[in-house]
Amino acid sequence: MFEKISLAILPVLILLILTFGIVKKVPVYEEFVEGAKDGFKVSISVIPYLVALIVAISMFRASGALDWLGSLFGFVLERFSIPTDIIPIMFTRSLSGSATLGLFSELAATNGANSFVTFLAAIMVGSSETTFYVLSVYFGSVGIKKFRYAILTGIIADITGIVLAILAAKLFFPASI
Amino acid sequence: MNYIFFFLIGISIIAGAVNNKLGDITSAIVSGCDIAVKIAFSLIGIMAFWLGIMRIAEKSGLITHISKLIYPLIKPLFSDIKKDSPAIGDITMSISANALGLTNAATPIGLKVMKELQEDNKEKDVATDSMCMFLGMNTAGFQLIPATVIAVLAGLGCNNPTKIIIPTLIVTTLAFITAIITAIILKKVWKIGGAE
Incomplete structure:
Protein backbone atom coordinates (compact mmCIF):
# COMPACT_ATOMS: atom_id res chain seq x y z
CA MET A 1 0.00 0.00 0.00
CA PHE A 2 2.57 2.55 1.19
CA GLU A 3 4.93 1.34 -1.48
CA LYS A 4 2.36 1.86 -4.24
CA ILE A 5 1.57 5.39 -3.06
CA SER A 6 5.21 6.40 -2.81
CA LEU A 7 5.91 4.99 -6.26
CA ALA A 8 3.04 7.01 -7.73
CA ILE A 9 3.85 10.37 -6.11
CA LEU A 10 6.62 11.51 -8.44
CA PRO A 11 4.99 10.65 -11.79
CA VAL A 12 1.69 12.18 -10.64
CA LEU A 13 3.47 15.34 -9.44
CA ILE A 14 5.28 15.71 -12.78
CA LEU A 15 2.01 15.23 -14.69
CA LEU A 16 0.28 17.84 -12.51
CA ILE A 17 3.01 20.44 -12.99
CA LEU A 18 3.12 19.92 -16.77
CA THR A 19 -0.67 19.99 -17.15
CA PHE A 20 -0.89 23.17 -15.06
CA GLY A 21 1.82 24.69 -17.27
CA ILE A 22 0.03 23.80 -20.53
CA VAL A 23 -3.30 25.12 -19.21
CA LYS A 24 -1.61 28.40 -18.25
CA LYS A 25 -0.06 28.57 -21.75
CA VAL A 26 3.53 28.21 -20.56
CA PRO A 27 5.97 27.08 -23.31
CA VAL A 28 6.80 24.00 -21.23
CA TYR A 29 9.62 22.63 -23.37
CA GLU A 30 11.52 25.91 -23.63
CA GLU A 31 11.08 26.67 -19.93
CA PHE A 32 12.14 23.14 -18.96
CA VAL A 33 15.40 23.47 -20.91
CA GLU A 34 15.98 26.96 -19.50
CA GLY A 35 15.61 25.68 -15.94
CA ALA A 36 17.65 22.55 -16.58
CA LYS A 37 20.68 24.62 -17.64
CA ASP A 38 21.24 25.55 -13.99
CA GLY A 39 21.56 21.89 -13.02
CA PHE A 40 25.04 21.66 -14.43
CA LYS A 41 26.33 24.87 -12.82
CA VAL A 42 24.96 24.03 -9.39
CA SER A 43 26.26 20.44 -9.39
CA ILE A 44 29.77 21.50 -10.40
CA SER A 45 29.88 24.34 -7.89
CA MET B 1 33.43 24.86 10.18
CA ASN B 2 37.18 25.66 10.22
CA TYR B 3 37.55 23.95 13.58
CA ILE B 4 35.46 20.94 12.57
CA PHE B 5 37.54 20.51 9.42
CA PHE B 6 40.78 20.80 11.39
CA PHE B 7 39.51 18.51 14.15
CA LEU B 8 38.43 15.73 11.77
CA ILE B 9 41.72 15.71 9.86
CA GLY B 10 43.94 16.30 12.91
CA ILE B 11 42.36 13.50 14.98
CA SER B 12 42.41 11.20 11.96
CA ILE B 13 46.15 11.57 11.44
CA ILE B 14 46.94 11.16 15.15
CA ALA B 15 44.61 8.15 15.45
CA GLY B 16 45.99 6.75 12.20
CA ALA B 17 49.56 7.02 13.49
CA VAL B 18 48.65 5.34 16.80
CA ASN B 19 46.59 2.60 15.12
CA ASN B 20 49.24 2.12 12.43
CA LYS B 21 46.73 3.01 9.72
CA LEU B 22 48.48 5.89 7.97
CA GLY B 23 48.45 3.92 4.70
CA ASP B 24 44.67 3.51 4.95
CA ILE B 25 44.33 7.25 5.52
CA THR B 26 46.28 8.06 2.37
CA SER B 27 44.07 5.82 0.29
CA ALA B 28 41.00 7.32 2.03
CA ILE B 29 42.09 10.75 0.75
CA VAL B 30 42.25 9.48 -2.82
CA SER B 31 38.97 7.58 -2.65
CA GLY B 32 37.27 10.49 -0.81
CA CYS B 33 38.10 12.88 -3.67
CA ASP B 34 36.85 10.32 -6.11
CA ILE B 35 33.53 9.86 -4.27
CA ALA B 36 33.02 13.64 -3.98
CA VAL B 37 33.35 14.14 -7.73
CA LYS B 38 31.18 11.09 -8.46
CA ILE B 39 28.40 12.43 -6.21
CA ALA B 40 28.56 15.84 -7.91
CA PHE B 41 28.47 14.28 -11.38
CA SER B 42 25.61 11.96 -10.50
CA LEU B 43 23.69 15.05 -9.34
CA ILE B 44 23.95 16.84 -12.72
CA GLY B 45 21.25 14.92 -14.58
CA ILE B 46 18.68 14.77 -11.81
CA MET B 47 19.36 18.40 -10.85
CA ALA B 48 18.79 19.50 -14.45
CA PHE B 49 15.57 17.49 -14.65
CA TRP B 50 14.02 18.84 -11.44
CA LEU B 51 15.15 22.41 -12.01
CA GLY B 52 13.47 22.16 -15.43
CA ILE B 53 10.22 20.84 -13.95
CA MET B 54 10.33 23.42 -11.15
CA ARG B 55 10.80 26.21 -13.67
CA ILE B 56 7.55 25.17 -15.36
CA ALA B 57 5.85 25.13 -11.94
CA GLU B 58 7.18 28.62 -11.29
CA LYS B 59 6.27 30.14 -14.69
CA SER B 60 2.75 28.70 -14.55
CA GLY B 61 2.15 30.39 -11.20
CA LEU B 62 1.79 27.10 -9.30
CA ILE B 63 4.53 27.99 -6.83
CA THR B 64 2.91 31.37 -6.17
CA HIS B 65 -0.40 29.66 -5.37
CA ILE B 66 1.32 27.31 -2.91
CA SER B 67 3.26 30.22 -1.40
CA LYS B 68 0.08 32.18 -0.70
CA LEU B 69 -1.50 29.18 1.05
CA ILE B 70 1.52 28.39 3.19
CA TYR B 71 2.80 31.94 3.80
CA PRO B 72 0.95 32.60 7.11
CA LEU B 73 2.18 29.24 8.47
CA ILE B 74 5.87 29.63 7.82
CA LYS B 75 6.17 33.41 7.97
CA PRO B 76 7.00 33.44 11.70
CA LEU B 77 9.85 30.97 11.12
CA PHE B 78 11.40 32.81 8.19
CA SER B 79 11.13 36.44 9.26
CA ASP B 80 13.66 37.76 6.73
CA ILE B 81 11.91 36.43 3.60
CA LYS B 82 10.00 38.95 1.50
CA LYS B 83 6.36 38.21 0.83
CA ASP B 84 6.67 37.91 -2.96
CA SER B 85 9.79 35.72 -2.85
CA PRO B 86 9.40 32.33 -4.60
CA ALA B 87 11.45 30.90 -1.71
CA ILE B 88 8.33 30.32 0.41
CA GLY B 89 6.66 28.04 -2.14
CA ASP B 90 9.93 26.25 -2.77
CA ILE B 91 10.58 25.72 0.95
CA THR B 92 7.17 24.07 1.18
CA MET B 93 7.89 21.88 -1.85
CA SER B 94 11.32 20.94 -0.48
CA ILE B 95 10.06 19.94 2.95
CA SER B 96 7.17 18.00 1.39
CA ALA B 97 9.57 16.16 -0.93
CA ASN B 98 11.74 15.27 2.05
CA ALA B 99 8.74 14.16 4.09
CA LEU B 100 7.66 11.84 1.29
CA GLY B 101 11.17 10.41 1.02
CA LEU B 102 11.72 11.83 -2.49
CA THR B 103 15.41 12.57 -1.97
CA ASN B 104 16.04 12.91 -5.71
CA ALA B 105 13.54 15.75 -5.94
CA ALA B 106 14.29 17.27 -2.52
CA THR B 107 17.94 18.17 -3.14
CA PRO B 108 17.43 20.16 -6.39
CA ILE B 109 14.45 22.03 -4.91
CA GLY B 110 16.39 22.65 -1.68
CA LEU B 111 19.33 24.09 -3.61
CA LYS B 112 16.92 26.34 -5.49
CA VAL B 113 15.66 27.62 -2.12
CA MET B 114 19.24 28.40 -1.09
CA LYS B 115 19.76 30.38 -4.29
CA GLU B 116 16.60 32.42 -3.66
CA LEU B 117 17.56 33.07 -0.04
CA GLN B 118 21.04 34.10 -1.16
CA GLU B 119 19.55 36.79 -3.43
CA ASP B 120 18.28 38.71 -0.38
CA ASN B 121 21.49 38.10 1.57
CA LYS B 122 23.64 41.16 2.19
CA GLU B 123 26.81 39.34 3.23
CA LYS B 124 27.27 36.72 0.53
CA ASP B 125 29.50 34.33 2.47
CA VAL B 126 27.56 34.40 5.77
CA ALA B 127 24.44 32.28 6.37
CA THR B 128 21.19 34.16 7.02
CA ASP B 129 18.70 33.24 9.76
CA SER B 130 16.31 31.83 7.15
CA MET B 131 19.07 29.62 5.75
CA CYS B 132 19.90 28.27 9.20
CA MET B 133 16.21 27.61 9.88
CA PHE B 134 15.71 25.92 6.50
CA LEU B 135 18.79 23.72 6.90
CA GLY B 136 17.89 22.94 10.49
CA MET B 137 14.55 21.60 9.24
CA ASN B 138 16.35 19.73 6.49
CA THR B 139 19.05 18.11 8.60
CA ALA B 140 16.46 16.91 11.11
CA GLY B 141 15.33 14.61 8.28
CA PHE B 142 11.59 14.68 8.73
CA GLN B 143 10.16 11.70 6.85
CA LEU B 144 6.69 10.14 6.87
CA ILE B 145 7.58 6.62 5.70
CA PRO B 146 11.15 5.29 6.07
CA ALA B 147 10.83 3.26 2.86
CA THR B 148 14.47 2.18 2.49
CA VAL B 149 14.71 0.90 6.06
CA ILE B 150 11.45 -1.04 5.67
CA ALA B 151 12.75 -2.57 2.44
CA VAL B 152 15.98 -3.72 4.13
CA LEU B 153 14.06 -5.22 7.07
CA ALA B 154 11.64 -7.00 4.75
CA GLY B 155 14.50 -8.29 2.64
CA LEU B 156 16.14 -9.84 5.71
CA GLY B 157 13.00 -11.67 6.79
CA CYS B 158 11.50 -9.35 9.42
CA ASN B 159 7.97 -10.63 10.11
CA ASN B 160 6.36 -7.18 10.26
CA PRO B 161 8.68 -4.37 9.12
CA THR B 162 5.92 -1.75 9.02
CA LYS B 163 5.77 -1.72 12.84
CA ILE B 164 8.75 0.64 12.87
CA ILE B 165 6.69 3.33 11.08
CA ILE B 166 4.94 4.76 14.15
CA PRO B 167 7.98 4.96 16.47
CA THR B 168 10.10 6.38 13.65
CA LEU B 169 7.44 8.97 12.86
CA ILE B 170 7.30 10.05 16.51
CA VAL B 171 11.10 10.36 16.73
CA THR B 172 11.46 12.20 13.42
CA THR B 173 8.63 14.63 14.26
CA LEU B 174 10.09 15.46 17.67
CA ALA B 175 13.59 15.88 16.21
CA PHE B 176 12.12 18.19 13.55
CA ILE B 177 10.39 20.31 16.21
CA THR B 178 13.60 20.35 18.26
CA ALA B 179 15.49 21.69 15.23
CA ILE B 180 12.94 24.49 14.75
CA ILE B 181 12.99 25.47 18.43
CA THR B 182 16.81 25.33 18.53
CA ALA B 183 17.05 27.55 15.45
CA ILE B 184 14.61 30.06 17.01
CA ILE B 185 16.62 30.19 20.24
CA LEU B 186 20.03 30.35 18.55
CA LYS B 187 18.82 33.10 16.22
CA LYS B 188 18.42 35.34 19.26
CA VAL B 189 21.85 34.63 20.76
CA TRP B 190 23.91 34.22 17.57
CA LYS B 191 23.70 37.57 15.85
CA ILE B 192 25.42 38.22 12.52
CA GLY B 193 28.94 39.47 13.12
CA GLY B 194 29.44 37.17 16.11
CA ALA B 195 31.57 34.04 16.18
CA GLU B 196 31.32 31.57 13.32
Whole structure:
Protein backbone atom coordinates (compact mmCIF):
# COMPACT_ATOMS: atom_id res chain seq x y z
CA MET A 1 0.00 0.00 0.00
CA PHE A 2 2.57 2.55 1.19
CA GLU A 3 4.93 1.34 -1.48
CA LYS A 4 2.36 1.86 -4.24
CA ILE A 5 1.57 5.39 -3.06
CA SER A 6 5.21 6.40 -2.81
CA LEU A 7 5.91 4.99 -6.26
CA ALA A 8 3.04 7.01 -7.73
CA ILE A 9 3.85 10.37 -6.11
CA LEU A 10 6.62 11.51 -8.44
CA PRO A 11 4.99 10.65 -11.79
CA VAL A 12 1.69 12.18 -10.64
CA LEU A 13 3.47 15.34 -9.44
CA ILE A 14 5.28 15.71 -12.78
CA LEU A 15 2.01 15.23 -14.69
CA LEU A 16 0.28 17.84 -12.51
CA ILE A 17 3.01 20.44 -12.99
CA LEU A 18 3.12 19.92 -16.77
CA THR A 19 -0.67 19.99 -17.15
CA PHE A 20 -0.89 23.17 -15.06
CA GLY A 21 1.82 24.69 -17.27
CA ILE A 22 0.03 23.80 -20.53
CA VAL A 23 -3.30 25.12 -19.21
CA LYS A 24 -1.61 28.40 -18.25
CA LYS A 25 -0.06 28.57 -21.75
CA VAL A 26 3.53 28.21 -20.56
CA PRO A 27 5.97 27.08 -23.31
CA VAL A 28 6.80 24.00 -21.23
CA TYR A 29 9.62 22.63 -23.37
CA GLU A 30 11.52 25.91 -23.63
CA GLU A 31 11.08 26.67 -19.93
CA PHE A 32 12.14 23.14 -18.96
CA VAL A 33 15.40 23.47 -20.91
CA GLU A 34 15.98 26.96 -19.50
CA GLY A 35 15.61 25.68 -15.94
CA ALA A 36 17.65 22.55 -16.58
CA LYS A 37 20.68 24.62 -17.64
CA ASP A 38 21.24 25.55 -13.99
CA GLY A 39 21.56 21.89 -13.02
CA PHE A 40 25.04 21.66 -14.43
CA LYS A 41 26.33 24.87 -12.82
CA VAL A 42 24.96 24.03 -9.39
CA SER A 43 26.26 20.44 -9.39
CA ILE A 44 29.77 21.50 -10.40
CA SER A 45 29.88 24.34 -7.89
CA VAL A 46 29.44 21.96 -4.92
CA ILE A 47 32.55 19.90 -5.81
CA PRO A 48 35.10 21.86 -3.69
CA TYR A 49 32.84 21.68 -0.63
CA LEU A 50 32.14 17.99 -1.16
CA VAL A 51 35.84 17.20 -1.57
CA ALA A 52 36.70 19.01 1.69
CA LEU A 53 34.00 17.25 3.67
CA ILE A 54 34.11 13.77 2.20
CA VAL A 55 37.91 13.56 2.36
CA ALA A 56 37.90 14.65 6.01
CA ILE A 57 35.19 12.11 6.87
CA SER A 58 36.83 9.30 4.88
CA MET A 59 40.12 9.98 6.69
CA PHE A 60 38.33 9.96 10.04
CA ARG A 61 36.69 6.63 9.32
CA ALA A 62 39.87 5.03 7.94
CA SER A 63 41.95 6.13 10.95
CA GLY A 64 40.06 4.04 13.48
CA ALA A 65 39.17 7.19 15.47
CA LEU A 66 35.53 6.11 15.31
CA ASP A 67 36.42 3.04 17.40
CA TRP A 68 37.88 5.33 20.08
CA LEU A 69 34.67 7.31 20.22
CA GLY A 70 32.82 4.01 20.28
CA SER A 71 34.65 2.62 23.31
CA LEU A 72 34.12 5.96 25.06
CA PHE A 73 30.35 5.68 24.58
CA GLY A 74 30.30 1.94 25.21
CA PHE A 75 30.39 2.44 28.99
CA VAL A 76 27.44 4.82 28.93
CA LEU A 77 25.33 2.58 26.69
CA GLU A 78 26.03 -0.55 28.72
CA ARG A 79 24.71 1.18 31.84
CA PHE A 80 21.35 1.58 30.09
CA SER A 81 21.59 -1.97 28.71
CA ILE A 82 21.70 -0.79 25.10
CA PRO A 83 23.61 -3.09 22.74
CA THR A 84 26.93 -1.46 21.79
CA ASP A 85 26.54 -2.74 18.23
CA ILE A 86 24.52 0.41 17.63
CA ILE A 87 27.52 2.75 18.15
CA PRO A 88 28.87 2.90 14.55
CA ILE A 89 25.39 3.80 13.26
CA MET A 90 24.97 6.53 15.91
CA PHE A 91 27.99 8.37 14.55
CA THR A 92 27.76 7.54 10.87
CA ARG A 93 24.15 8.57 10.40
CA SER A 94 25.03 12.28 10.43
CA LEU A 95 27.97 11.80 8.11
CA SER A 96 27.15 9.43 5.26
CA GLY A 97 23.88 7.99 3.99
CA SER A 98 25.30 5.10 1.99
CA ALA A 99 27.67 4.07 4.80
CA THR A 100 24.79 4.16 7.32
CA LEU A 101 22.60 1.98 5.12
CA GLY A 102 25.50 -0.44 4.68
CA LEU A 103 26.08 -0.61 8.45
CA PHE A 104 22.36 -1.07 9.04
CA SER A 105 22.04 -3.96 6.59
CA GLU A 106 25.09 -5.61 8.15
CA LEU A 107 23.76 -5.14 11.70
CA ALA A 108 20.31 -6.48 10.78
CA ALA A 109 21.85 -9.48 9.04
CA THR A 110 24.13 -10.37 12.00
CA ASN A 111 21.61 -9.76 14.79
CA GLY A 112 18.51 -11.01 13.02
CA ALA A 113 15.76 -8.90 11.46
CA ASN A 114 13.49 -9.30 14.52
CA SER A 115 15.96 -8.33 17.29
CA PHE A 116 15.80 -5.28 19.57
CA VAL A 117 19.04 -3.78 18.29
CA THR A 118 17.80 -4.07 14.69
CA PHE A 119 14.58 -2.22 15.52
CA LEU A 120 16.55 0.42 17.42
CA ALA A 121 18.88 0.85 14.44
CA ALA A 122 15.90 0.97 12.06
CA ILE A 123 14.35 3.86 14.00
CA MET A 124 17.68 5.70 14.17
CA VAL A 125 18.35 5.29 10.45
CA GLY A 126 14.76 6.02 9.41
CA SER A 127 14.61 9.27 11.36
CA SER A 128 17.96 10.65 10.27
CA GLU A 129 19.37 12.86 7.60
CA THR A 130 23.07 13.19 6.79
CA THR A 131 23.52 16.56 8.49
CA PHE A 132 27.07 17.31 7.36
CA TYR A 133 26.40 16.34 3.75
CA VAL A 134 23.30 18.55 3.59
CA LEU A 135 25.12 21.50 5.16
CA SER A 136 28.12 21.34 2.83
CA VAL A 137 26.12 20.78 -0.36
CA TYR A 138 23.42 23.37 0.38
CA PHE A 139 25.77 26.08 1.67
CA GLY A 140 28.37 25.15 -0.95
CA SER A 141 25.95 25.66 -3.83
CA VAL A 142 25.62 29.38 -2.99
CA GLY A 143 29.16 29.93 -1.70
CA ILE A 144 28.35 30.41 1.99
CA LYS A 145 31.45 29.84 4.11
CA LYS A 146 30.25 30.98 7.55
CA PHE A 147 27.53 28.55 8.65
CA ARG A 148 26.74 30.39 11.93
CA TYR A 149 24.41 28.28 14.10
CA ALA A 150 23.32 25.85 11.37
CA ILE A 151 25.84 23.19 12.49
CA LEU A 152 24.84 23.43 16.15
CA THR A 153 21.14 23.22 15.22
CA GLY A 154 21.79 20.11 13.13
CA ILE A 155 23.86 18.45 15.87
CA ILE A 156 21.30 19.17 18.59
CA ALA A 157 18.53 17.73 16.41
CA ASP A 158 20.69 14.65 15.71
CA ILE A 159 21.44 14.03 19.39
CA THR A 160 17.76 14.47 20.24
CA GLY A 161 16.95 11.97 17.49
CA ILE A 162 19.38 9.39 18.91
CA VAL A 163 18.08 9.71 22.49
CA LEU A 164 14.45 9.60 21.34
CA ALA A 165 15.15 6.58 19.12
CA ILE A 166 16.47 4.70 22.17
CA LEU A 167 13.42 5.69 24.23
CA ALA A 168 11.01 4.79 21.41
CA ALA A 169 12.65 1.40 20.84
CA LYS A 170 12.43 0.58 24.57
CA LEU A 171 8.81 1.70 24.66
CA PHE A 172 7.59 -0.01 21.48
CA PHE A 173 9.68 -3.18 21.45
CA PRO A 174 10.26 -4.15 25.11
CA ALA A 175 9.62 -7.83 24.32
CA SER A 176 12.45 -7.95 21.80
CA ILE A 177 15.20 -7.12 24.35
CA MET B 1 33.43 24.86 10.18
CA ASN B 2 37.18 25.66 10.22
CA TYR B 3 37.55 23.95 13.58
CA ILE B 4 35.46 20.94 12.57
CA PHE B 5 37.54 20.51 9.42
CA PHE B 6 40.78 20.80 11.39
CA PHE B 7 39.51 18.51 14.15
CA LEU B 8 38.43 15.73 11.77
CA ILE B 9 41.72 15.71 9.86
CA GLY B 10 43.94 16.30 12.91
CA ILE B 11 42.36 13.50 14.98
CA SER B 12 42.41 11.20 11.96
CA ILE B 13 46.15 11.57 11.44
CA ILE B 14 46.94 11.16 15.15
CA ALA B 15 44.61 8.15 15.45
CA GLY B 16 45.99 6.75 12.20
CA ALA B 17 49.56 7.02 13.49
CA VAL B 18 48.65 5.34 16.80
CA ASN B 19 46.59 2.60 15.12
CA ASN B 20 49.24 2.12 12.43
CA LYS B 21 46.73 3.01 9.72
CA LEU B 22 48.48 5.89 7.97
CA GLY B 23 48.45 3.92 4.70
CA ASP B 24 44.67 3.51 4.95
CA ILE B 25 44.33 7.25 5.52
CA THR B 26 46.28 8.06 2.37
CA SER B 27 44.07 5.82 0.29
CA ALA B 28 41.00 7.32 2.03
CA ILE B 29 42.09 10.75 0.75
CA VAL B 30 42.25 9.48 -2.82
CA SER B 31 38.97 7.58 -2.65
CA GLY B 32 37.27 10.49 -0.81
CA CYS B 33 38.10 12.88 -3.67
CA ASP B 34 36.85 10.32 -6.11
CA ILE B 35 33.53 9.86 -4.27
CA ALA B 36 33.02 13.64 -3.98
CA VAL B 37 33.35 14.14 -7.73
CA LYS B 38 31.18 11.09 -8.46
CA ILE B 39 28.40 12.43 -6.21
CA ALA B 40 28.56 15.84 -7.91
CA PHE B 41 28.47 14.28 -11.38
CA SER B 42 25.61 11.96 -10.50
CA LEU B 43 23.69 15.05 -9.34
CA ILE B 44 23.95 16.84 -12.72
CA GLY B 45 21.25 14.92 -14.58
CA ILE B 46 18.68 14.77 -11.81
CA MET B 47 19.36 18.40 -10.85
CA ALA B 48 18.79 19.50 -14.45
CA PHE B 49 15.57 17.49 -14.65
CA TRP B 50 14.02 18.84 -11.44
CA LEU B 51 15.15 22.41 -12.01
CA GLY B 52 13.47 22.16 -15.43
CA ILE B 53 10.22 20.84 -13.95
CA MET B 54 10.33 23.42 -11.15
CA ARG B 55 10.80 26.21 -13.67
CA ILE B 56 7.55 25.17 -15.36
CA ALA B 57 5.85 25.13 -11.94
CA GLU B 58 7.18 28.62 -11.29
CA LYS B 59 6.27 30.14 -14.69
CA SER B 60 2.75 28.70 -14.55
CA GLY B 61 2.15 30.39 -11.20
CA LEU B 62 1.79 27.10 -9.30
CA ILE B 63 4.53 27.99 -6.83
CA THR B 64 2.91 31.37 -6.17
CA HIS B 65 -0.40 29.66 -5.37
CA ILE B 66 1.32 27.31 -2.91
CA SER B 67 3.26 30.22 -1.40
CA LYS B 68 0.08 32.18 -0.70
CA LEU B 69 -1.50 29.18 1.05
CA ILE B 70 1.52 28.39 3.19
CA TYR B 71 2.80 31.94 3.80
CA PRO B 72 0.95 32.60 7.11
CA LEU B 73 2.18 29.24 8.47
CA ILE B 74 5.87 29.63 7.82
CA LYS B 75 6.17 33.41 7.97
CA PRO B 76 7.00 33.44 11.70
CA LEU B 77 9.85 30.97 11.12
CA PHE B 78 11.40 32.81 8.19
CA SER B 79 11.13 36.44 9.26
CA ASP B 80 13.66 37.76 6.73
CA ILE B 81 11.91 36.43 3.60
CA LYS B 82 10.00 38.95 1.50
CA LYS B 83 6.36 38.21 0.83
CA ASP B 84 6.67 37.91 -2.96
CA SER B 85 9.79 35.72 -2.85
CA PRO B 86 9.40 32.33 -4.60
CA ALA B 87 11.45 30.90 -1.71
CA ILE B 88 8.33 30.32 0.41
CA GLY B 89 6.66 28.04 -2.14
CA ASP B 90 9.93 26.25 -2.77
CA ILE B 91 10.58 25.72 0.95
CA THR B 92 7.17 24.07 1.18
CA MET B 93 7.89 21.88 -1.85
CA SER B 94 11.32 20.94 -0.48
CA ILE B 95 10.06 19.94 2.95
CA SER B 96 7.17 18.00 1.39
CA ALA B 97 9.57 16.16 -0.93
CA ASN B 98 11.74 15.27 2.05
CA ALA B 99 8.74 14.16 4.09
CA LEU B 100 7.66 11.84 1.29
CA GLY B 101 11.17 10.41 1.02
CA LEU B 102 11.72 11.83 -2.49
CA THR B 103 15.41 12.57 -1.97
CA ASN B 104 16.04 12.91 -5.71
CA ALA B 105 13.54 15.75 -5.94
CA ALA B 106 14.29 17.27 -2.52
CA THR B 107 17.94 18.17 -3.14
CA PRO B 108 17.43 20.16 -6.39
CA ILE B 109 14.45 22.03 -4.91
CA GLY B 110 16.39 22.65 -1.68
CA LEU B 111 19.33 24.09 -3.61
CA LYS B 112 16.92 26.34 -5.49
CA VAL B 113 15.66 27.62 -2.12
CA MET B 114 19.24 28.40 -1.09
CA LYS B 115 19.76 30.38 -4.29
CA GLU B 116 16.60 32.42 -3.66
CA LEU B 117 17.56 33.07 -0.04
CA GLN B 118 21.04 34.10 -1.16
CA GLU B 119 19.55 36.79 -3.43
CA ASP B 120 18.28 38.71 -0.38
CA ASN B 121 21.49 38.10 1.57
CA LYS B 122 23.64 41.16 2.19
CA GLU B 123 26.81 39.34 3.23
CA LYS B 124 27.27 36.72 0.53
CA ASP B 125 29.50 34.33 2.47
CA VAL B 126 27.56 34.40 5.77
CA ALA B 127 24.44 32.28 6.37
CA THR B 128 21.19 34.16 7.02
CA ASP B 129 18.70 33.24 9.76
CA SER B 130 16.31 31.83 7.15
CA MET B 131 19.07 29.62 5.75
CA CYS B 132 19.90 28.27 9.20
CA MET B 133 16.21 27.61 9.88
CA PHE B 134 15.71 25.92 6.50
CA LEU B 135 18.79 23.72 6.90
CA GLY B 136 17.89 22.94 10.49
CA MET B 137 14.55 21.60 9.24
CA ASN B 138 16.35 19.73 6.49
CA THR B 139 19.05 18.11 8.60
CA ALA B 140 16.46 16.91 11.11
CA GLY B 141 15.33 14.61 8.28
CA PHE B 142 11.59 14.68 8.73
CA GLN B 143 10.16 11.70 6.85
CA LEU B 144 6.69 10.14 6.87
CA ILE B 145 7.58 6.62 5.70
CA PRO B 146 11.15 5.29 6.07
CA ALA B 147 10.83 3.26 2.86
CA THR B 148 14.47 2.18 2.49
CA VAL B 149 14.71 0.90 6.06
CA ILE B 150 11.45 -1.04 5.67
CA ALA B 151 12.75 -2.57 2.44
CA VAL B 152 15.98 -3.72 4.13
CA LEU B 153 14.06 -5.22 7.07
CA ALA B 154 11.64 -7.00 4.75
CA GLY B 155 14.50 -8.29 2.64
CA LEU B 156 16.14 -9.84 5.71
CA GLY B 157 13.00 -11.67 6.79
CA CYS B 158 11.50 -9.35 9.42
CA ASN B 159 7.97 -10.63 10.11
CA ASN B 160 6.36 -7.18 10.26
CA PRO B 161 8.68 -4.37 9.12
CA THR B 162 5.92 -1.75 9.02
CA LYS B 163 5.77 -1.72 12.84
CA ILE B 164 8.75 0.64 12.87
CA ILE B 165 6.69 3.33 11.08
CA ILE B 166 4.94 4.76 14.15
CA PRO B 167 7.98 4.96 16.47
CA THR B 168 10.10 6.38 13.65
CA LEU B 169 7.44 8.97 12.86
CA ILE B 170 7.30 10.05 16.51
CA VAL B 171 11.10 10.36 16.73
CA THR B 172 11.46 12.20 13.42
CA THR B 173 8.63 14.63 14.26
CA LEU B 174 10.09 15.46 17.67
CA ALA B 175 13.59 15.88 16.21
CA PHE B 176 12.12 18.19 13.55
CA ILE B 177 10.39 20.31 16.21
CA THR B 178 13.60 20.35 18.26
CA ALA B 179 15.49 21.69 15.23
CA ILE B 180 12.94 24.49 14.75
CA ILE B 181 12.99 25.47 18.43
CA THR B 182 16.81 25.33 18.53
CA ALA B 183 17.05 27.55 15.45
CA ILE B 184 14.61 30.06 17.01
CA ILE B 185 16.62 30.19 20.24
CA LEU B 186 20.03 30.35 18.55
CA LYS B 187 18.82 33.10 16.22
CA LYS B 188 18.42 35.34 19.26
CA VAL B 189 21.85 34.63 20.76
CA TRP B 190 23.91 34.22 17.57
CA LYS B 191 23.70 37.57 15.85
CA ILE B 192 25.42 38.22 12.52
CA GLY B 193 28.94 39.47 13.12
CA GLY B 194 29.44 37.17 16.11
CA ALA B 195 31.57 34.04 16.18
CA GLU B 196 31.32 31.57 13.32
